[in-house]
Amino acid sequence: MKFSIKKNIxxxxxxxxxxxxxxxxxxxxxxxxxxxxxxxxxxxxxxxSDLTIQSFIPASEIENIEVEGTIIIQSKYILDIIKKMPxxxxxxxxxxxxxxxxxxxxxxxxxxxxxxxxxxxxxxNDAPSHITLKSGELKKMIRQTIFAISTQESRPLLTGINFxxxxxxxxxxxxxxxxxxxxxxxLDSPFEDAVDIVIPGKNINxxxxxxxxxxxxxxxxxxxxxxxxxxxNILFQSNLLNGxxxxxxxxxxxxxxxxxxxxxxxxxxxxxxxxxxxxSKDKNIVKMEAHGNExxxxxxxxxxxxxxxxxxxxxxxxxxxxxxxxxxxxxxxxTYEGEDIIIxxxxxxxxxxxxxxxxxxxxxxILPIKTY
Amino acid sequence: MKFSIKKNIxxxxxxxxxxxxxxxxxxxxxxxxxxxxxxxxxxxxxxxSDLTIQSFIPASEIENIEVEGTIIIQSKYILDIIKKMPxxxxxxxxxxxxxxxxxxxxxxxxxxxxxxxxxxxxxxNDAPSHITLKSGELKKMIRQTIFAISTQESRPLLTGINFxxxxxxxxxxxxxxxxxxxxxxxLDSPFEDAVDIVIPGKNINxxxxxxxxxxxxxxxxxxxxxxxxxxxNILFQSNLLNGxxxxxxxxxxxxxxxxxxxxxxxxxxxxxxxxxxxxSKDKNIVKMEAHGNExxxxxxxxxxxxxxxxxxxxxxxxxxxxxxxxxxxxxxxxTYEGEDIIIxxxxxxxxxxxxxxxxxxxxxxILPIKTY
Numbered sequence: 226m227k228f229s230i231k232k233n234i235x236x237x238x239x240x241x242x243x244x245x246x247x248x249x250x251x252x253x254x255x256x257x258x259x260x261x262x263x264x265x266x267x268x269x270x271x272x273x274s275d276l277t278i279q280s281f282i283p284a285s286e287i288e289n290i291e292v293e294g295t296i297i298i299q300s301k302y303i304l305d306i307i308k309k310m311p312x313x314x315x316x317x318x319x320x321x322x323x324x325x326x327x328x329x330x331x332x333x334x335x336x337x338x339x340x341x342x343x344x345x346x347x348x349x350n351d352a353p354s355h356i357t358l359k360s361g362e363l364k365k366m367i368r369q370t371i372f373a374i375s376t377q378e379s380r381p382l383l384t385g386i387n388f389x390x391x392x393x394x395x396x397x398x399x400x401x402x403x404x405x406x407x408x409x410x411x412l413d414s415p416f417e418d419a420v421d422i423v424i425p426g427k428n429i430n431x432x433x434x435x436x437x438x439x440x441x442x443x444x445x446x447x448x449x450x451x452x453x454x455x456x457x458n459i460l461f462q463s464n465l466l467n468g469x470x471x472x473x474x475x476x477x478x479x480x481x482x483x484x485x486x487x488x489x490x491x492x493x494x495x496x497x498x499x500x501x502x503x504x505s506k507d508k509n510i511v512k513m514e515a516h517g518n519e520x521x522x523x524x525x526x527x528x529x530x531x532x533x534x535x536x537x538x539x540x541x542x543x544x545x546x547x548x549x550x551x552x553x554x555x556x557x558x559x560t561y562e563g564e565d566i567i568i569x570x571x572x573x574x575x576x577x578x579x580x581x582x583x584x585x586x587x588x589x590x591i592l593p594i595k596t597y
Numbered sequence: 598m599k600f601s602i603k604k605n606i607x608x609x610x611x612x613x614x615x616x617x618x619x620x621x622x623x624x625x626x627x628x629x630x631x632x633x634x635x636x637x638x639x640x641x642x643x644x645x646s647d648l649t650i651q652s653f654i655p656a657s658e659i660e661n662i663e664v665e666g667t668i669i670i671q672s673k674y675i676l677d678i679i680k681k682m683p684x685x686x687x688x689x690x691x692x693x694x695x696x697x698x699x700x701x702x703x704x705x706x707x708x709x710x711x712x713x714x715x716x717x718x719x720x721x722n723d724a725p726s727h728i729t730l731k732s733g734e735l736k737k738m739i740r741q742t743i744f745a746i747s748t749q750e751s752r753p754l755l756t757g758i759n760f761x762x763x764x765x766x767x768x769x770x771x772x773x774x775x776x777x778x779x780x781x782x783x784l785d786s787p788f789e790d791a792v793d794i795v796i797p798g799k800n801i802n803x804x805x806x807x808x809x810x811x812x813x814x815x816x817x818x819x820x821x822x823x824x825x826x827x828x829x830n831i832l833f834q835s836n837l838l839n840g841x842x843x844x845x846x847x848x849x850x851x852x853x854x855x856x857x858x859x860x861x862x863x864x865x866x867x868x869x870x871x872x873x874x875x876x877s878k879d880k881n882i883v884k885m886e887a888h889g890n891e892x893x894x895x896x897x898x899x900x901x902x903x904x905x906x907x908x909x910x911x912x913x914x915x916x917x918x919x920x921x922x923x924x925x926x927x928x929x930x931x932t933y934e935g936e937d938i939i940i941x942x943x944x945x946x947x948x949x950x951x952x953x954x955x956x957x958x959x960x961x962x963i964l965p966i967k968t969y
Contacts, residue, residue: 299900302873309870324901332870336901498681498704501674528671529696529708 226262226294226319230287235315236307238269238280241459244431246300247273257297257339260317264290270347271300276428277347278435281458288314297339298325306334349453349460352446356390356416360441360456366397366408367433369560369587374426375401386429387470388452390420398473399426404553405473405590406560420447423470428463435459477578477590481569483545485515486538486582489566493558495522495533500551502526510594511551516544524551547573548596557589598634598666598691602659607687608679610641610652613831616803618672619645629669629711632689636662642719643672648800649719650807653830660686669711670697678706721825721832724818728762728788732813732828738769738780739805741932741959746798747773754795759842760824762792770845771798776925777845777962778932792819795842800835807831849950849962853941855917857887858910858954861938865930867894867905872923874898882966883923888916896923919945920968929961 242258250256250273261268266283284290296319307315312329319325319338327334358366367386375383380402387398393412398405436443436456444455454461499511499522511524518539523532547570557579558566565582579589614630622628622645633640638655656662668691679687684701691697691710699706730738739758747755752774759770765784770777808815808828816827826833871883871894883896890911895904919942929951930938937954951961 302900305873306870309866309873311866311870331906332867332903333905334874334901334903337899494681494683495704498678498683501677501681502706527709528674529706531704531706533705534703 226260226296226317226325227290227292228262228267228287229289229291229314229316230267230282232307232310232313232315234282234286236304238282238458239304239307241435242269242271242278242280243300243304244434245271245273245276245278247275254297254339254343254345256299256301257344258300258303259295259297259341259344261295261341262290263293270344272345272347274345275425275464276431277349277460277462278431279349279460279462283458292319294319295341296323296325297341297344298336299339302336347462349462352448352453354417355444355446355455356395356412357442357444358395358410360436360439360443362410363443364433364436366395366410367429369408370397370399370406371426371429371433372556372560373399373401373404373406373589377401382423382466382468382470384427385423385425385466385470387473388420388422388424390416390418390447392416398470400471400473403550403592404557405476405588406557407473407477407588407590409586418447421470422447422452423466423468424452424463425466432461432463435461476576477588478569478571478576481571481578482541483515483543483568483570484540485520485568485570486565487520487535487568489558489561489564491535492520492537492566492568493555495520495535496551496554496558498522498533499524499531500555502529502531503551509550509552510548510596511554512546512548512596514544514546515539517542545570545573547577548594549577549591550594553591557591560587560589598632598668598689598697599662599664600634600639600659601661601663601686601688602639602654604679604682604685604687606654606658608676610654610830611676611679613807614641614643614650614652615672615676616806617643617645617648617650619647626669626711626715626717628672629716630672630675631667631669631713631716633667633713634662635665642716644717644719646717647797647836648803649721649832649834650803651721651832651834655830664691666691667713668695668697669713669716670708671711674708719834721834724820724825726789727816727818727827728767728784729814729816730767730782732808732811732815734782735815736805736808738767738782739801741780742769742771742778743798743801743805744928744932745771745773745776745778745961749773754838754840754842756799757795757797757838757842758801759845760792760794760796762788762790762819764788770842772843772845775922775964776929777848777960778929779845779849779960779962781958790819793842794819794824795838795840796824796835797838804833804835807833848948849960850941850943850948853943853950854913855887855915855940855942856912857892857940857942858937859892859907859940861930861933861936863907864892864938864940865927867892867907868923868926868930870894870905871896871903872927874901874903875923881922881924882920882968883926884918884920884968886916886918887911889914917942917945919949920966921949921963922966925963929963932959932961 259270270279323338389396392415395410397408446453503509503524514521563581563583567580569578577591631642642651688700695710761768764787767782769780818825875881875896886893892909935953935955939952941950949963
């Protein structure tokens with residue numbers, strides 16, 4: 226293998242594929258990035274067996290392809306080496322079969338490599354049919370839900386995002402059983418199969434990092450045990466979590482006694498101030514009382530107490546007092562973009578539901594905390 | 598005590614004095630900030646008994662002084678509370694003797710306080726005479742030397758900066774016994790006493806954070822057991838470390854066999870690239886070979902090796918090969934601002950000395966590492 230390529234081109238794609246490499250990986254060859262050069266271009270691939278990322282750099286973006294070939298370069302140093310290289314074009318040349326020289330006129334790295342024959346065979350095929358989402362919409366859907374997944378390995382399914390398609394409705398749900406985030410989107414045309422899968426949250430996080438800000442299409446190919454996202458020249462394939470995700474559709478109440486309209490930023494700032502004096506960092510409990518057209522957010526700790534008031538619009542004049550995690554509420558509020566939000570409640574022991582005043586597609590739910 | 602003050606004014610000075618509070622402090626009252634309000638203005642003070650910072654906000658910068666008084670407010674929450682307050686003017690009012698209410702129209706914090714009678718008496722007096730440095734020069738002197746202090750508590754004196762005055766020469770030295778940084782400055786007029794003290798490095802670091810970028814005078818008052826810096830309305834007083842700092846004046850060779858002129862950024866980048874492949878993160882050893890008018894920086898690790906070349910100007914054509922810590926060299930190089938530096942060497946076991954090509958006031962010394 227021998228070729229020359231612009232530094233920024235190879236660096237960008239190495240950065241993308243290296244996101245599949247797990248720091249806790251124990252299979253030596255999976256610490257490497259597979260380089261596969263043909264006259265058509267360069268395929269880069271990395272995998273932790275649960276997540277595989279492949280990127281293709283076409284020959285037109287490569288300065289010079291002299292000798293085709295394939296080799297595994299250990300990922301630990303390669304990104305830093307490329308970043309620190311002094312010139313714009315970098316040369317790669319395999320010598321002695323399992324050694325690569327990466328060089329410019331003044332800098333020369335000799336690296337020991339691994340044999341590509343030892344790299345696992347990973348299938349990256351298309352499904353018979355797929356859906357297409359805009360990259361911006363997909364990123365938004367991820368960010369509006371993923372924070373709500375569980376970090377507890379004891380309930381593995383809740384560490385993933387529940388991804389469903391029914392006709393032309395796509396639905397994403399994440400919950401850790403104390404809160405729930407749900408986002409829906411509409412496809413231009415209905416998808417032929419009903420889909421109900423769970424994608425590992427950690428892999429979805431990496432996908433979010435790879436998708437850029439430029440608006441592009443992302444093709445999503447769904448299989449029974451895996452999902453593949455095609456974005457630009459990148460194939461991003463994740464295994465699915467096995468098992469049935471809990472039925473969350475009946476958790477969100479249909480009717481509410483209390484409906485409160487408020488400015489998103491005022492409400493957020495008020496919770497943020499009250500959260501300063503809570504009993505413990507983990508519990509982080511604040512109390513919200515509605516009285517007339519005023520919301521009072523309060524909390525207390527050993528050192529003292531805080532009371533914060535904002536003026537809101539309400540559907541009734543009945544008092545309600547409810548306690549919840551300030552952190553969970555702020556996490557949920559961060560997913561909204563509009564000026565106004567609506568807070569829906571029934572009693573102090575029933576879920577609090579948050580929606581945007583202008584967009585029905587996103588629902589955040591938080592369970593209250595009983596305080597005595 | 599009752600007063601109103603603009604948020605940004607109180608926040609800035611609370612931020613300054615809170616730098617004296619140690620996270621490892623075990624004396625409860627020293628976790629507090631002393632507020633002392635008179636008709637002249639507000640004194641804020643914090644101390645960890647080793648370092649004391651006092652700041653004065655004159656009455657002209659306070660919106661309204663209603664009741665004079667003094668109280669200790671626990672530092673843990675006060676900065677965040679002020680930061681998150683919703684309005685520009687914040688009210689402080691002591692109620693029930695040991696409780697303070699910090700409030701605006703919509704937010705109200707009640708905090709339990711401590712009695713100022715229990716706060717230690719700390720003398721913050723002027724010395725009979727003092728020197729004055731420009732704040733920019735003092736900051737530069739700190740940053741060019743402090744990185745070289747030792748972090749090993751086993752040699753406590755080396756965790757400080759050796760500060761000396763002889764006539765009109767001010768000298769700062771820091772060393773961890775493997776490297777040494779030395780900066781000299783000239784006073785406008787000679788100081789009457791000879792000074793040779795050691796200031797704790799951690800306190801000097803806090804001083805650096807407090808001094809802003811605007812050019813101001815800093816008055817330095819030196820005592821036998823403490824040093825006080827006066828900057829704007831701030832008094833910054835640090836204890837000194839006891840004992841005689843090692844004599845470092847004879848460590849820097851007067852004559853050199855090898856003198857190498859090089860571009861600072863080229864040399865730095867070359868070391869940085871070679872440092873990627875070193876045996877261990879801690880050792881971080883690179884080899885530098887001078888041959889003709891070329892410097893070759895190289896290193897190796899299990900995974901491979903690197904060779905990097907730059908063209909330099911030399912005073913002779915003799916080969917020299919010397920090994921040293923890349924981290925120490927890069928730390929030293931970061932203290933220079935000009936385009937060109939000069940590297941001075943004798944043999945592979947004698948100190949490497951770095952100077953700027955245009956400024957004699959700063960010397961960096963690094964001991965080589967013997968490799969076999």
